[in-house]
Amino acid sequence: MEHYNMNLTLKVWKQKNSKTAGDFETYAVKDISSEMSFLEMFDVLNEQLIHEHRDPIAFDHDCREGICGSCSMYINGRPHGPWKGTTVCQLHMRAFKDGDTIVVEPWRANAFPVIKDLVVDRSAFDRIIQAGGYVSVNTGVTVDGNAMPIEKGHADKAFAAAACIGCGACVAACKNSSALLFLSAKVTHLGLLPQGGPEKDVRAINMVAQMDKEGFGACTNTGACEAVCPKEISITNIARLNGDYIVAGLTADKNYK
Ligand code: SF4
Numbered sequence: 001m002e003h004y005n006m007n008l009t010l011k012v013w014k015q016k017n018s019k020t021a022g023d024f025e026t027y028a029v030k031d032i033s034s035e036m037s038f039l040e041m042f043d044v045l046n047e048q049l050i051h052e053h054r055d056p057i058a059f060d061h062d063c064r065e066g067i068c069g070s071c072s073m074y075i076n077g078r079p080h081g082p083w084k085g086t087t088v089c090q091l092h093m094r095a096f097k098d099g100d101t102i103v104v105e106p107w108r109a110n111a112f113p114v115i116k117d118l119v120v121d122r123s124a125f126d127r128i129i130q131a132g133g134y135v136s137v138n139t140g141v142t143v144d145g146n147a148m149p150i151e152k153g154h155a156d157k158a159f160a161a162a163a164c165i166g167c168g169a170c171v172a173a174c175k176n177s178s179a180l181l182f183l184s185a186k187v188t189h190l191g192l193l194p195q196g197g198p199e200k201d202v203r204a205i206n207m208v209a210q211m212d213k214e215g216f217g218a219c220t221n222t223g224a225c226e227a228v229c230p231k232e233i234s235i236t237n238i239a240r241l242n243g244d245y246i247v248a249g250l251t252a253d254k255n256y257k
């Protein structure tokens, strides 16, 4: 596709912190290359703002290659923007055309309070992971891939679930702010493998309890989470988690924490 330059209008959510009200601020950005990533376009805008002694836009980013899950924001009403299965850092400006107005907002969920502008506090996800605990199996040094046979179907599903990068788009898209797609991916990727087997039941119970404690909502199966997930995590993981959770409730030692 041919390279082109564009002038854009950005309406970006500005908010000092979680205690203050926020509002949209309008910016004009000029000569943006269609080859730039969305975050590079923000870099250009921020350099311009710093040069003008104005407050730059706070946004999260780390890897810029779709791995860390930190570049979380709503773009034109969709978590991670218009491209399916793509994080904001991998979204390119060729998704837009000259003269476009782009609206950018942070994740909106009580469990993800705004730190500043587009940056939200997603440490609730870390606490859910921590509630899952450790695996008791001594994994030792790297083992020969053939030493522990794992059924191909299980290995594939565990691998697909392990692709979750904890970005929180599933929560942002859900009308209930449910974290169940994220949680089910984490439970699945360990629960289907032999190393994660011994703690399978208590892991499901403790992680769901922590999710409720953090204030995430319930799942009503709208599928909005799956539609926006940049790693295309399947909602079949939620069905598997629900099954695991019911079985765990009947069999797990409730005193185990
Ligand atoms: S399930 Fe998808 S949308 Fe949710 S945290 Fe994981 S990668 Fe992000």
Ligand code: FES
Pocket: 060, 061, 062, 063, 064, 065, 066, 067, 068, 069, 070, 071, 087, 088, 089, 090, 165
């Ligand atoms: S910056 Fe790491 S996934 Fe986008």
